[in-house]
Amino acid sequence: MTWWPGSLTGKKSHPDKCLVDHLEGVAALAKRLAQTHGVLDKADIEKLFDMSLTHDLAKARDKWQRYLEGKGEGTPHSESSSFFTLDLTHDVMAAELVRCHHGSLKNIEDVKSFWVNDDFKLCDIVSKIKEILPEWEPSLNDATWEKINNDLLFEFKTDENFWLRYRALLSYFIAADRMDALGVSGFDPTPLRFKQPSFDQRNDLDKWRQEVRVECLDNAKCRGEPGVYTLTLPTGTGKTTIGLEIAHMWAKKHGYQSIIYALPFISITEQNAEVARRLLGEDAVQEDHSMIKRGGDDDTPSPLKRMEALFRYWHLPVVITTMAHLWEVLYGDRVNSTINFHQLGKSVVILDEPQSIQAEHWAGLGKTLHLVSKKFKTAFILMTATQPHIAESATEIAPCACQKPISNRYHCKILREELSLGKLPDVLNHHLPLKEPSGLIVANTRREALKIHKIMCEMQEKQQISRGPVLFLSTWMTPAHRRRTLKKLRDLEKEDHPRFLVSTQVVEAGVDLDFHWVARDEGPLDSVIQVAGRCNRHGKRNVGMVLVVRLKNDRGKRFSRMVYDSILLQAMEEVTSEISEFEERQIGDVVGKYYERVSGSKKGSGLWDDIVKGKWATLPPLYAKERPALVTLVVEAEDSNVGELVDFLIKEEWNLKNIEEKKSFLREIQQHAVEIPEKLLLKCREKSSSILSSKNPLRQINNSDMWFLSKEAVSILYDPVTGFTPPEEEDDDINGCFV
Incomplete structure (x- = not known):
């Protein structure tokens, strides 16, 4: 095979890169990645090498070369390049991965339909190859083409190992391709260090934690x-600390190369990333989520940093990410979603609060984890207080004695009567010690939470609760606003000052706050227990009180029904009809009965069957419920420079050369933004139109789905305590919850 120097002399793959250099660079990087992680066998590594060498050969066309010189439009190259891959490997799936390397995975039936049909002939492939590279001597002939067709039609079998193999091939290939395009020529792993954590020993609970x-x-x-x-x-x-310590111990003992820590919510990744940095070193931890602020003071980021910024590539040994992103890495159909899939090899992967994953996915996820652990040499740790039935035959790390608290920090009482919000003050007053200086109420929807916050403020005016700030948390507050509120709560707690919080489920997992009493609108049992963990969290007081109520809106519909799966709520009702009150030390028994009912009632999502059958383009998403059309509302606070950032975003001319800078600006702007239903936009514009201003107080940013709310309009549509204020009274639907 002699296809360079020949026709490739002087050809480019990118404006600043020779095509030959790119193909050889991708092949070398892909091979090195594969050898580092040890997922593929020798034959597949050679196949990966051949895919990499051929994946961009169609860029040799004159039309593509003119496009790089700015003299015309681009032309698709993936499909034509895949013909070279097929000719070199005689592997349809290898060719298919090249064909889709700038798009998304296809279902196997669609793959067959493309490669085997009456309109697609060997002569067409040979003709296209010769048109692009006349020197190329095709190896395909009538006999080999017939065999490929027959194998694809009659012998082609998919199963879970087939899926794993080709997803791994794609992951290495995509990572190497993007790396070389950005100038990554090599990579040296950052060593894992560990700093021994220090622990307070001030009381019996602290001693128990250490034990x-x-x-x-x-x-x-x-x-x-x-x-x-x-x-x-x-x-x-x-x-969090115990899980990271175990992961580090195993990495040292068994040679795992990285630690990947997945959390259910973006709102707690920052907090856990700080813990990881303290334990494992600032330079070893990569915080990865859609709202992360990247870049910093470095005006010339390294190629690997650019990979991180553009593709969320994991290049440090410890990664703190979200469950949603890990799901995309495992199952997403976009090829860029697979870029970190190979990183699961030889890793310790911690899934924190895995019960947040929809129960219909549990069986399929459990089988996936067992498969990946076996083939990729991966250790998965499912870490929670309320362990769901996800992975059969999983090994428990905690001794039985550690799975129960040393004492009862709280008592939980569940009321079965449906209540309107108007009756909430009397119920709280009857069942909770409201004169205590701190309390938490968790609602199921954002509008419900806003109404409860108003009720709590009125109760304080009537001296039904102690004097102290009544704070608020929901995703209708900007990330910057939420961080300020959490800091204020922690400062008040540290000084033991009065404080009250009304929140959506954003406070459930991983938010380290402590209150004298807790109330929650009904939800799945695991959610109730997560919230209960904020009551007398540090065991410094006598037994705290947790109250679960069943709230309904003005139309008589329970808020919980707008948010949660009916099977989870039914399991909760069945269990609490037998056990309406329990102590903290009884949680294990109650949770066991709850998950038995959930597992017995829940139908699977078909995740595993779809993997086995090759339906890779339609694997179920993590969150199956449809979301309404959303728009992003950028809020200009008095103490932020977000207005200047938006003005720069609008005025600057953006292109491929400064796309990274644009993404950096967008990430910074998102720290001051909330997502709201698009259907509310018209009412917001009507409400803000009364404001006299030289500029429209609510205006669209560059014809995008982002809207800028100026300081003048903030007082109307954004409250300094509760965040976005919806312009009309309307009951929440399924999308009113925190997700």
């Missing part, structure tokens, strides 16, 4: 081979 930590670490010493593990510990035991 739990020591026992879990001792138990983990004789484990850690590739497999699926659970770490089931009560709330407030320091699971």
Whole structure:
């Protein structure tokens, strides 16, 4: 095969890169990645090498070369390049991965329809190859073409191993391609270090936490081979620290190359990333989510930093990410979603609060984790206080004695009567010690939370609760606003000052706050227990009180029904009809009964069947419920420069050369933004139109789905305590919850 120097002399793949250099660079990087992670066998590594060498050969066309010189429009190159891959490998799936390398994966039936049909002939492939590279001597002939067709039509079988193999091939290939395009020529892994954490020993609970930590670490010493593990510990035991310590121990002992930590919500990734940095070093931890501020003071980021910014590529040994992104890495159909899939190889992967994943996915996810652990040599840890039935035959790390708290920090009472919001003050007053200086109420929808916040303020005016700030948390507050509120709450808690909080489910997982009493609108049992963990969290007081109420709107519809799966609520009702009150030390028994009912009632999402059958383009998303059309509202606060950022975004001419700078600006702007239903936009514009201003107080940004709310209009549509104020009274639907 002699296709360079020949026709490729002087040809470019990118404006600043020779085509030959790019193809050879991608092939070398892909091979090195594959050898580093050890997922592929020797034959597949050679196949990966051939895919990489051929993936952009169609860029040799004169039309593409003129496009790079700015003299015409681009032309598709992936499909024509895939013909070279097929000719070199005689592997349709390898060719298919090249064909889709700037798009998305296809279902296997669609793959067959493209490669085997009456209009697609061998002579067409040979003709296209010769047109692009006359020197290329095709190896395909009538006999080999017939065999490829027959194999694809009659012998082609898909299963879970087939899926894993080709997703891994695609992951290495896509990562290497994007790396070389950005100038990554090599990579040296950052070593994992560990700083011994310090622990307070001020009371019996602190001593118990330390005992739990020591026992879990001792138990983990004789484990850690590739497999699926659970770490089931009560709330407030320091699971984040214990989980990271175990992962680090296993990495040292068993040679795992990275630690990947997935959380259910963006709002807590920052907090857990700080814990990881303290334990494992600032330069070893990569915080990865859609709202992360990247870049910093470095005007000339390294190529790997650019990979991180553009493709969310994991290049540091410790990654703190979201469950939603990990789901995309595992199952997403966009090829860029697979870019980190190979990183799961030889890693410890922690899934924090895995019960947040919809129950219909549990069986399929569990089978996936077992498959990946076996083939990729990965250790998965499912870490929570309320362990769901996800992975059969998983190994528990925590000793039985550690799975219950040392004492009852709270007592939980569940009321079964449906209540209107108007009756809430009397019910709270009857069942809770409202004169205590701190309390938390968690609602199921944002509008419900706003109404409860108003009720709490009125109760304070009537001296029904202690004097102190009544604060608020929901995703209708900008990330910057939420961070300020959490800091204020922690400062008040540190000084033991009065404080009250009304929140949506944003406060459930991983938010380290402590209150004298807690109330929650009904929800799945695991959500109730997560919130209960904020009551007397540090065990400094006598037994706290947790109250679960069943609230309904003015139309008689329960708020919980607008948010949660009916099967989860039914399981909750069945369990609490038998056990309407329980102590914290009884949680294990109550949760066991709850998950038995959930598992017995829930139908699977078809995730595993779709993997096996090759329906890779239509694997179910993590959150199956449809969301309404949303727009982004950028809020100009008095103390922010977001207005200047928006003006620059509008005025600047953006192109491929400064696209990274644009993304950096957008990430900064998102710190001051909220998402609202598009249907509210017209009412917002009507409400803000009364404001006299030289500029429209609510205006669209560059014909995008982003809208800028100026300082003049903030007082009308954005409250300094509760955030976005919807312009009309309207009941929440399914999308009113925090997700």
